[in-house]
Amino acid sequence: MIVELDDGRVLVPSSNAAFRIEPRGSVLQIAERSYRGLIEVFANPRNTLTVVNELPLEQYLLGVVPNELSPAAFGQLEALKAQAVAARTYIVRNLGQYKREGFDICDTDACQVYFGANSEHALASKAVEETRGVVAIYDGRPIN
Secondary structure, three states: OOEEOOOOOEEOOOOOOEEEEOOOOOOEEEOOEEEOOEEEEEEOOOOOEEEEEEOOHHHHHHOOHHHHOOOOOOOOHHHHHHHHHHHHHHHHHHOOOOHHHOOOOOOOOOOOOOOOHHHOOHHHHHHHHHOOOOOOEEOOEEOO
């Protein structure tokens, strides 16, 4: 792995090194997407890089809910609140699902569709805030 910095410096870390990137502002721009929190990059056994966005659960949900249930197509606050609870429950139940690969959950429809900060929507964000901390429980555990 070779890392080239904006000032032209080049770093050649060991193959098991990880980089943590923290934004100066509120979000970090990578290609066409923006992310809250920080980014960790490390080499994986497939000889590619794994990029992990690390952030608090409620901030993560801001980038999930509008992608799981489009506010443009389903613009009802109560529907989005139900999706926020379902998404929160899913992540709480499945946290660490990809621990062996160095992250908690994938960002595709195999887990939860997460596109970061530039996919956030005001109505979906309101749904996340109004259901903060609420998960669906059965028999003492988050439902599957």
